[in-house]
Amino acid sequence: MEVSIELMIRALWETLYMVSISLFFGGVLGIFLGILLVVTRKGHILENKVIFSIVNPIVNIFRSIPFIILLVAIIPLTRLIVGTSIGTTAAIVPLVLHVGPYFSRLVENSLLEVDDGIIEAAQAMGAGPFQIIFRFLFPEALASLILSVTTATIGLIGATAMAGAIGGGGLGDVAITYGYQRFSTITIFITVVILVALVQVIQSLGNIFERRIRRV
Template sequence: MFDFITDLARYNDLMISGLLETLYMVGMSLFFAIVGGIPLGVLTTITRPGHILPNKPFNFILDSVINIGRSIPFIILMVAVIPLTRIIVGTSIGTNAAVVPLSLAAIPFMGRVTDNAILEIDHGVVESAQSMGASPIQIVFKVLLPESLPAIILGLTLTAISLVSYSAMAGAIGGGGLGDIAIRYGYQRFQLPIMLETIVVLVVMVQLIQFFGNQIASFFDHRV
């Protein structure tokens, strides 16, 4: 037991470094998911037939982009976008390189989450805004986004948790972070304490993300 604890203490600096790399990858990817995914989801919703800006061909394209993006397994996506990753960041390994496939996986996921969140809004609310002369832009920013904000926040929480899992998977191709530590030290060097500590850290991280996500969503939910 003492030897087990000693082994854990020996790798504290390594685990802290891996945790910071994971937080960086998840944070950057979540930022791009917000910037790209939420507008994608909003446009997909409002261009549906019967919504405020119906456009069937455009909606079909947006919906297809989301579906295709979500249907590609992440491990395949990481390998497939290596040329693009090299163009953007100049390398295909490391935390910066891992952000590219993580963002590409998160954007369509967040787009679908946003689309579903807005679709849950009672259409009568939208019709009331239209009857009062609100423009499509006003409806989006003063009705759709405020009403769907709690659901979008919960969707962001789910996206962040998925990105934690994906970032661990990125360690398989040298993406850095806790996944890289688990593979290089826990699996390849047969260091069971490192593997167990990595699992514990990832579990705690996911629990904290879910807790704070639920709290923030409840804060913005006017129905509570």
């Protein structure tokens, strides 16, 4: 059985919906955790062993849980937040908890790439911690952060495909329901082509923006 164009368009829209909303909330969470991981580590501007020793293992724990297991493990939380554990909106909750800690490590790596001399210069000019973070660290790490966002977005696309295994909607749901369960090879092939094209577009855009930032 072949799926209609309308169904594919709706599935693509659902995938983009899940990715965009999850990326926004997961990005906010990831930036917050990433900043904490950097500034509270030993020798940094807000060194705090207690906070670092709490945030670091929490991030590691969530990163170590396979997404398909996380989907099932937090069903009670998903129901509490959105009122259901099935559907496109419900899939956003585990997607945020999946991408947030992952993105925080990318943010951490990007910020740690900034030369220590820039931080020392900022402190010499009397800049406070928040000024150092948002006026020195982030501008210097912007090109790297763009690539981090690109990587996180591509990871989210793969995760939304897995969300289809529990009725999360999107292209993954179409591939499983109309492709795998109904033995439609062409349906699986079409969804794979769309996902590959989507990833290529996002990666190309990320590379373009990163190159432009580095030239500035």
